[in-house]
Amino acid sequence: MGEKLICQMPSRNTLGKITDPCIQFLGIQWTDVQVYWNAPTEICSKMNINLSVEEYGIEANPKYTFYGVNIVIFYQFEFGFYPYFKDYNKSSPVNGGLPQDCSLAAHLQKVRKDITNIIPEENFTNHAIIDFEHWRPLFEELYDKKKTYHFSSTKRFLLTLQVYQEASIERVKRIHPSLSDAEARQLAVIQFDNAAKFYFHTFLLRTFLVETIKTARQMRPKALWSFYGFPYCNYNAGRKGSDYNCSRKFESYNDK
Structure with missing residues (x-):
């Protein structure tokens, strides 16, 4: 070790x-390192509990508000119309379930509204993070299991990201029943990775993630926009002595 x-x-x-x-x-x-505090600890200030994270050089919003002038995080289920399967269950799609099946126009319209409400200052210059975690933007990355907790109990579940692979392949088979399993999988990879939709026979290759952050940057061009967790790295960093580099495999994912 x-x-x-x-x-x-x-x-x-x-x-x-x-x-x-x-x-x-x-x-x-x-x-060289600036640490930001954005835990939901506003209640501490209201109860006269002084966290004083500033004593450690940590930046926080005034009164530790969750949305503030220093940092804002937009979570997936409250920002736009993010498509996902509730509890990773294919029978419980939300906003289409797959990025291929969501209404991109409706999503971006909601994104604009959410940004206007949460960041009313048009000249906002600090950090704005988009936190999309329910699926990864490459089909080949949807192989892992995620640890989660059921809110009604303390039992932990391992939920698999493969539901998005399976649902994408099934979608292709419904639309193109004559395709073989291999052909259906190949087309599912292309459609998921590009979040492609057919509009009047025009094949649009604008991805869900790219259009989301492009819209955000147009709305608040001075903000420091980013996605939580990207560039994505493997969790093995540091397990091989002093090697803290991402694996070549994950570097290739990020390049894509």
Whole structure:
């Protein structure tokens, strides 16, 4: 096993003077790293509980509001009309279930409305993160299992992302019943990866994710827009001694 690193956040008066072992392998000083706090802790301020994360050089919204002037996170189920299968169940599609079956126009219209409501300041210049996690944007990445908790109990479930592969292939077979299984899978890969739709025989290759962030940048062009979790990396980083690089496999996914 690789050497375990115990991380401690330095106090304000030592910021910039030390290098934490957890980021030492990157050659980064604490002055190069800005940490943001965006946990739902507004209730603490209302109850006169002072978290004082600023003492550790951490940026937070005033009064620890979830949406604020320093950072905003748009979660998948509350931003636009994000397509997904509830509880990873093919019989419970929401907003079409698959990106191929969602209404992109309706989604982008809702995105504009949500941004206007949550970031009313047109000259907002700080971080705005889009958090889409229910599926990954490449068909070949939909092989993994995700850990989740059922809210009505403490039981943990392993839910598989493969539901999006299966549903995509079944969709192709419904539309093109004469295709073989191999042909249906090949077409499903193309359609999922491109989130393609036929409109008046025009094959649009604008992806759901690209159009979402393009619209966001048009709405608030000075904001620092990003997607949570991307570029995507494997979870094996650091398990091989001091090797914290993404695997070649995941680098190729990110290149696509």
